[in-house]
Amino acid sequence: MDMDGDWPLPRPTTFFKANRRPAGSSLGKTSSIASTFSSLATPVVAEAVQRARELSTTCDVEGFHQLRVAFRRLRALYWAYSPYLGEEATAQATEEFKRLAAVAGGTRDWDIAGELLQAAQESGASVELLAAAAREKRAQAVVHSQTMIRCDDVEAFLNDALHRAQSALQLHCNDLPIRAFARERVRLAQRTLQKRSRRAGRRGEAAHEEALHDVRKAGKKLRYLLEFFQPVIKGGYERTIKELTSVQNTLGRFNDIAASETLIRTTTFYEVPPEVVQESLRWLQEQKGRRMRAASRRVRDIAR
Template sequence: MDLDGDWPLPRPNTRFKVNRRPAGSSLTKSSTIADTFSSLATPVIAEALQRSKALSTQSDAEGFHQLRIAFRRLRALYWAYSPYLGEDVATQATEELRRLAAVAGGTRDWDIAGDLLKAAQESGASIEPLVAAVRQKRAEAVVDSQAVIQSADVEAFLTDVSLRAQTMLQSRCSDLPIRAFARKRVRLAQRTLQKRSRRAARSETTHEEDLHDVRKAGKKLRYLLEFFQPVLKDRHDRTIKDLTTVQNKLGTFNDIAASETLIRNASFNDVPAGVVQESLQWLEEQKYRRMLAASRQVRAVADAGWCDQER
């Protein structure tokens, strides 16, 4: 088994088309801060609404995953523009987007746990009762996620916070150019990633929390580079590619760590305790091996010097 590769996850089963025009493709150096927010947010909001609508009647694993990503990308965008949005607008948007991302991720988390347990079975573990129980947990998570997404009225929320953000930006920075602002926000995200990576790399003992912090900072930087690349001084295709590689390594480790926590904290009344313990032991062993690969990636990030690229 290739322990540095990704675990096989459920295949996409998307039944609608999403506009894949690169976010920020309409940005130019003469664009203003206010104008660019709408052009960047609109396609991501459109995808989130399409995904939400489809998931009200479907339980597609990839659909829930992509919805969570859309909410995370919007959070990164609101963080980027927060200096001009004001605390109330930025906080309301980011907190609710965080909650919605967690709701969308509930089903995805059980999908990942189930996939890992199948890998454990293939390696010889006798854990069929737990595999079946996890399938049931996944079905329950689908119902819960669909109910919350419907009750949250995602369209009304996204329309409201988008309009409030646009109104605030038009009143505060309608004539300010985007390029210097984008470079400043990217530099801040780069430095945050570098700081967290170096802190994790200096530690004699690798901690899950440090790796998680690096992963979150790397996501934010990658999303901002994808958003703002058209107006940045240099091309960042290589950096985005490297960040994606790092995220894949850290994401694989996070999948195992999160699945272990999920199973440890869940109740499985009809599953023998020994079966649950055998599964947790297998996940612990895989987590340790994946942690080594993730730690190597973090040390590479700490030495990469990405915070010096955008001057």
């Protein structure tokens, strides 16, 4: 989607500060739906702007990852408030969050692939030429990310998106209390995770990889919502968050292998012999099978 066509970007108005209280710290059970959105979104937006600013001059591995996480958290938050933001506005904003996360993630994807190729070398696989090529691809991805994620444009877009959302929420739900709404959105996210987990358990091997990916996305959304809304919904969700984090780590290790395999399989390496690429793919497939089995066991646990 060309967001510049539908959503003109104003010049940045800097009202974000990097050092803010954690998201949700000012929430209370008597807060309104509209006011909590601002309390939750502003710190995440501030972090995204700060990360984008830092990455315009550096190529920090963790910085790209955290920028991608910030955009994912914003997608989850917009999903939560979508009943009052409206379908079209939610879709426009979340599509741009998704695009920006993908651009930021390009560097991180090559970092992960490089780490896996290093592990393959240490296990005896002859993939040194491919590992060197992956480092070059990573350098190219940094340039692409820095070109596509311009701090001023990101800040302008996020300023405008936040302003539009706040205006819509003040119009439709300014006086509605947050607690029941938050509980309902968390409940729907929990239901989605349960459904996807059960579906993944029934899938054949050919479709199982995509099903596990769907579980991972649903688990992330639920964890982000619990982190956002925990101050108002109560209920002792700390254990659930820890459990989801553990499951996400297992699913993430599988996803790293699957994504790296796809990345290497779909990339042209002009200076690398085909047999070296194939050796790396065989190693990745072997590791992927192990990690898929571990991920499947964790998914079956949460599907019960």
